[in-house]
Amino acid sequence: MRENELLARAREAVELAQRCGASDAVASLGAGRSLEFQWRDERLEKVQENASQGLGLALYVDGRFSTHSTNDLDPRRLASFVAEAVELTRLLAPDPFRVIPDPKLYAGRPGDLLDLVDPSAVDLPRERCLEWCRLLEARARAHAEVVSATSGVMSGTSLSARVSSNGFEGTRESTGVWYGAEVTARDGEHRRPEAARWVGATHLADLERVEDVGAEALRRVLARRGATKAPTQRTHLIVDREAAPGLLGRVLGALGASAVQQKRSFLAERAGERIASPLLSITDHPLLPKLAGSRHFDGEGISARVLPIVERGVLRHFYVDTYYGRKLGWEPTTASPSNLVVELGPKSREELLRDVGEGLYVTSWLGGNANTTTGDYSFGLQGHAVRHGEIQEPISEMNVTGNFLDLLQRLVAVGNDPEKWSSFRAPTLVFEGIDFSGS
Numbered sequence: 001m002r003e004n005e006l007l008a009r010a011r012e013a014v015e016l017a018q019r020c021g022a023s024d025a026v027a028s029l030g031a032g033r034s035l036e037f038q039w040r041d042e043r044l045e046k047v048q049e050n051a052s053q054g055l056g057l058a059l060y061v062d063g064r065f066s067t068h069s070t071n072d073l074d075p076r077r078l079a080s081f082v083a084e085a086v087e088l089t090r091l092l093a094p095d096p097f098r099v100i101p102d103p104k105l106y107a108g109r110p111g112d113l114l115d116l117v118d119p120s121a122v123d124l125p126r127e128r129c130l131e132w133c134r135l136l137e138a139r140a141r142a143h144a145e146v147v148s149a150t151s152g153v154m155s156g157t158s159l160s161a162r163v164s165s166n167g168f169e170g171t172r173e174s175t176g177v178w179y180g181a182e183v184t185a186r187d188g189e190h191r192r193p194e195a196a197r198w199v200g201a202t203h204l205a206d207l208e209r210v211e212d213v214g215a216e217a218l219r220r221v222l223a224r225r226g227a228t229k230a231p232t233q234r235t236h237l238i239v240d241r242e243a244a245p246g247l248l249g250r251v252l253g254a255l256g257a258s259a260v261q262q263k264r265s266f267l268a269e270r271a272g273e274r275i276a277s278p279l280l281s282i283t284d285h286p287l288l289p290k291l292a293g294s295r296h297f298d299g300e301g302i303s304a305r306v307l308p309i310v311e312r313g314v315l316r317h318f319y320v321d322t323y324y325g326r327k328l329g330w331e332p333t334t335a336s337p338s339n340l341v342v343e344l345g346p347k348s349r350e351e352l353l354r355d356v357g358e359g360l361y362v363t364s365w366l367g368g369n370a371n372t373t374t375g376d377y378s379f380g381l382q383g384h385a386v387r388h389g390e391i392q393e394p395i396s397e398m399n400v401t402g403n404f405l406d407l408l409q410r411l412v413a414v415g416n417d418p419e420k421w422s423s424f425r426a427p428t429l430v431f432e433g434i435d436f437s438g439s
Helices: 003-019 075-090 126-140 210-223 244-255 257-261 322-328 349-356 404-409
Strands: 024-040 043-061 064-070 146-164 169-185 194-201 233-239 282-284 307-311 340-342 359-370 376-387 390-403 411-414 429-437
Touching: 003 024, 003 043, 003 075, 003 146, 003 169, 024 126, 043 075, 064 075, 126 146, 126 169, 126 210, 146 210, 169 210, 194 210, 233 349, 244 257, 244 340, 244 359, 244 404, 257 322, 349 390, 349 411, 349 429, 359 390, 376 404, 390 404, 404 411
Parallel strands: 233 359
Antiparallel strands: 024 043, 024 146, 043 064, 146 169, 169 194, 233 429, 282 307, 282 340, 359 376, 376 390, 390 429, 411 429
């Protein structure tokens, strides 16, 4: 469906809900298509195509609230679906905090050109995708110790429309392409380390060359051979730019208004306080062109704006939606993250490693947990030892434990090397005096 058709269908759903007795309603209509090719051990293993469309409906009926969804958009059956949904909502208990977002939150919607659609990424030719798969695998398998390799290409388009009974209307369209390879190598008689490299963006031109992605997957798996457990120690923690979002994302999980209201946030009482090193600044930036997280409005229709989350180590804002904002008595900010941007430092990863001299360089997290109520964490990890400012032998089967409030204060350096296509633009991070458990 085209944009105008989606909007028209969403308007009809809202009007239908109101005719059935809803005091307010919000309709969200989406349509999308995706295509995936998977190539394994020199042959095509899977081709999967998905096409979808669906309606999500939020209903406000006599002080009661409910949400419903369907992918059947036939007008007659849809009328019956909406009427039944309204009647079911009447059976629920009233909730005075459930109200449709205030129309003032829709005001000031930015008109920035987000450039989320790449025509060359729509309907990629089959032969082009298969050639990429072959090239990815060829580069990933270019070593005698490789046991197996799997490559893949995925592309998709999505279009959505949102309409509310109190004046909101908006649409969003985007494209996306991902490709990469996963590799398993031989390491002695019994060990089989694995590694992968995947990249994805809204525009093809922003991605690394296919052959470079396959070669990087191979480099990574070969670098994992001979991994050992390093001794228990207190040293520098150097977090790779691909692992940094997983670490910082656990902290940001405590910034949702729902976590605060339900007493599950260790940051609940710390607005305006310094929670991290002055080197850390994180901004929610929904208006960056070509990034998958960019948007003109959020899931409630709240107009997008740049939102400082942490500024020079000081906590500035939480993620506050209408419902939990009313429960807390807080003004809504936005219901969910868009693009998260860490302010960069002046140095590359290589320069940071030379400055550090000694430490453990983490390339990925292997399970573990983080308690958003207390801030305590414990993660498994793999990576490399760092000595004399250079990456050395691989390490594995180690753990790092502590509390986020302590960890964030120990940040001593921030790199300048984020993945430019990622919606979480975090660079290499360096922390000092971190405890690791090993052999």
